[in-house]
Structure formats: structure tokens, C-alpha cells
Amino acid sequence: MRIQIKKNVMTGIFDHALADFPNECCGFLYGSEKGNRIIERYEPVSNGKAGDQRRRFSINPEDYIRAERQATEWNTQLVGIYHSHPLHPAIASEHDLAQAMPWFSYVIVSVYPEEVKEIRSFRLDDFQPAFAEEFINH
Numbered sequence: 001m002r003i004q005i006k007k008n009v010m011t012g013i014f015d016h017a018l019a020d021f022p023n024e025c026c027g028f029l030y031g032s033e034k035g036n037r038i039i040e041r042y043e044p045v046s047n048g049k050a051g052d053q054r055r056r057f058s059i060n061p062e063d064y065i066r067a068e069r070q071a072t073e074w075n076t077q078l079v080g081i082y083h084s085h086p087l088h089p090a091i092a093s094e095h096d097l098a099q100a101m102p103w104f105s106y107v108i109v110s111v112y113p114e115e116v117k118e119i120r121s122f123r124l125d126d127f128q129p130a131f132a133e134e135f136i137n138h
Helices: 007-020 061-072 094-099
Strands: 001-005 026-034 036-045 077-086 104-111 117-122 131-137
Touching: 001 007, 001 104, 001 117, 007 026, 007 036, 007 077, 007 104, 007 117, 026 061, 036 061, 036 104, 077 094, 094 104
Parallel strands: 001 036, 001 131, 077 104
Antiparallel strands: 026 036, 026 077, 104 117, 117 131
């Protein structure tokens, strides 16, 4: 599986991750499927996790409803979620897997105090309850 993330989207996600550090940031990804998935827009949302936001994020159901409406207004598709892993690798966790929805891309950035170290993307495997990594084209 391949995914292309537009440069301005990647820059925006990195900026969001750095601004919310040491907490996890999160947001929506919008785009299209044209052979490969193309991420053309992003929208930051507030981490709704009660308690320690340094290790978990939560997106409120109302934000999902708003994101679906936004996709319709922009004439695009809601194709995924991004979030950061402060001081940890950009590897999907068991918690990430337990929260995942089919078809969505899950873009994860590894963020440290002054830099983003890596970005990776995952999607649920069609045949087993596990993530398959998506190759990111820059």
C-alpha cells in the first residue's frame, strides 16, 4: 500500500506535533484514492483524552461528525487520523490497533522537544487484526 502526503500537510502535522509536545496531538486527514491514497488536507483537533495526554489521545465523537461534514463541504473524503508519539518511535501501539477503524490510514509522527524524528503510516490488514505499514511518498 502506498500513501502520498502533500508537503504542506506534512509540515502542518509536524508543526502541530511540536506545538502540543509533550502531549500527543491528533487530527483528521482528507484526500482521495487514485491508485494510491493521496492526503491533500489535514485538520487538527483537540486531544479529548482525560488524564495523561502524553501517552494517549482521544477524538470526541462530535469531532468525527464535524469531520465528515467538512469532507463533504471540501468535496473530498475523510481518509484517516494522525497523531504524535512524544519521545517514542512512530510505531503503532496495541492501543492504536484496538481503536483503529477499517480503511483509515493512521499517520504517526515521532516527536521530540525540537524535532520530528520520523513519520510512518499504517492501515488495518484486510486479513488479520493487525496493521500493515503504508509506504509514504513525499
